[in-house]
Amino acid sequence: MEIVHYRKGQVGKVKIGIGNDHAAVEMKNDVAAYLKEKGYEVVNYGTDSHDSCSYPEYGEKVGRAVAGGEVDLGVLICGTGVGISLAANKVKGVRAVVCSEPYSAKLSRQHNDTNVLAFGARVIGIEMAKMIIDEWLNAEFMGGRHQTRVDMIMAIEEKQEQ
Numbered sequence: 001m002e003i004v005h006y007r008k009g010q011v012g013k014v015k016i017g018i019g020n021d022h023a024a025v026e027m028k029n030d031v032a033a034y035l036k037e038k039g040y041e042v043v044n045y046g047t048d049s050h051d052s053c054s055y056p057e058y059g060e061k062v063g064r065a066v067a068g069g070e071v072d073l074g075v076l077i078c079g080t081g082v083g084i085s086l087a088a089n090k091v092k093g094v095r096a097v098v099c100s101e102p103y104s105a106k107l108s109r110q111h112n113d114t115n116v117l118a119f120g121a122r123v124i125g126i127e128m129a130k131m132i133i134d135e136w137l138n139a140e141f142m143g144g145r146h147q148t149r150v151d152m153i154m155a156i157e158e159k160q161e162q
């Protein structure tokens with residue numbers, strides 16, 4: 001099985017936590033299969049039921065798994081990707097991006113060091129989702145001036161605790 005790296009020097013398989021609500025069960029399954037096929041380890045934190053549920057629960061679960069180091073990265077899917085990414089972004093240490101196209105996904109890794117990717121099962125199809133995922137996972141954070149800006153974003157969390 002292919003060994004994948006998302007940061008230089010990382011050894012072993014990259015672990016991806018995946019979360020979804022009822023609007024994205026099929027897409028979650030397709031995305032999980034795609035990631036596994038590419039050699040990633042996938043942990044499912046989402047619902048497998050079509051019964052109506054609340055996306056904040058799954059955004060928070062995956063956010064906490066990423067922030068706590070249980071997994072390396074997170075992928076979140078709801079109807080639009082918006083609600084579930086908003087929930088994940090409330091977890092300290094999470095930088096979640098919602099994307100409907102690959103350019104922003106790539107730049108969000110290179111410039112913003114995003115650690116959670118979200119998209120909408122009611123917005124894009126599986127082929128676009130795969131393209132977005134590939135660009136996001138294959139891009140590397142550029143550091144330098146971008147690190148300074150990411151540090152500024154993370155400092156907002158510290159200020160809020162006071």
Ligand code: RB5
Pocket residue numbers: 021023055078079080081082083084
């Ligand atoms: C569920 O109907 C829907 O609100 C949810 O999947 C998501 O789109 C929220 O942002």
